[in-house]
Amino acid sequence: MPYPELMIKPMREELTSLGFLELRTREDVDVFMAQKEGSALLVINSVCGCAAGQARPGVRMALSGEVRPDRLATVFAGQEVEAAKAVRGYFADVPPSSPSFALFNNGELVYFVPRHRIEGRAAEDVAQDLAGAFRRELAPAAS
Amino acid sequence: MGTFHQGKSELHGITVVVETEDGDVYVGRCDDMDEQRIILLDADMHRDGEDGCTTRQYLSRAEQVGVWKKFDRLALPRLPGTKVRRLGELGA
Numbered sequence: 001m002p003y004p005e006l007m008i009k010p011m012r013e014e015l016t017s018l019g020f021l022e023l024r025t026r027e028d029v030d031v032f033m034a035q036k037e038g039s040a041l042l043v044i045n046s047v048c049g050c051a052a053g054q055a056r057p058g059v060r061m062a063l064s065g066e067v068r069p070d071r072l073a074t075v076f077a078g079q080e081v082e083a084a085k086a087v088r089g090y091f092a093d094v095p096p097s098s099p100s101f102a103l104f105n106n107g108e109l110v111y112f113v114p115r116h117r118i119e120g121r122a123a124e125d126v127a128q129d130l131a132g133a134f135r136r137e138l139a140p141a142a143s
Numbered sequence: 144m145g146t147f148h149q150g151k152s153e154l155h156g157i158t159v160v161v162e163t164e165d166g167d168v169y170v171g172r173c174d175d176m177d178e179q180r181i182i183l184l185d186a187d188m189h190r191d192g193e194d195g196c197t198t199r200q201y202l203s204r205a206e207q208v209g210v211w212k213k214f215d216r217l218a219l220p221r222l223p224g225t226k227v228r229r230l231g232e233l234g235a
Contacts, residue, residue: 097209114208
């Protein structure tokens with residue numbers, strides 16, 4: 001059951017204030033995913049403080065590095081149910097997980113961080129992993 | 144900013160691996176745990192060799208991407224010999 005919008009608004013804004021495009025419908029997802037060229041980070045946002053409370057600051061820190069994805073989008077699991085389902089259809093062999101991060105390069109999923117690799121960790125550690133993936137997976141294409 | 148849950152075990156909300164003495168493995172999000180039992184949410188269970196997959200292979204895959212849940216909620220007895228570890232720390 002979705003949480004009250006008033007409660008999750010700040011959690012949305014933690015990402016939209018960084019330039020993340022919110023995908024609220026299946027159509028939003030399909031339009032975003034239709035663009036294959038370049039790189040994209042998709043954050044599956046969630047309410048749970050056990051992981052999401054560190055995930056969002058971790059993303060913010062990771063994006064302050066020199067290498068970052070071309071496009072940013074987010075979907076809120078448990079809130080936009082159809083949109084989240086549509087997103088998961090683009091990496092259907094990966095079990096559902098929220099919060100989680102999916103990094104695409106030229107339309108291909110190149111890195112995925114499931115919830116259990118965020119839980120209980122400091123935001124700085126989450127950021128380090130993600131920034132490392134940006135450098136590893138995206139830097140060669142950028143040079 | 145996030146949600147917080149009082150009165151639960153320190154592993155509440157954390158994805159754990161529960162290994163029983165007879166070799167069965169459960170992976171799920173810990174809801175609560177005490178000396179008698181462990182309650183897992185969105186859990187999967189694996190037995191060595193199931194689906195042509197050893198327990199090591201199963202855990203390796205689980206560590207990479209997580210698990211497909213078979214059970215919404217499981218209450219497991221915490222018998223002697225039962226080990227509980229964080230899935231995120233398996234490779235540490």
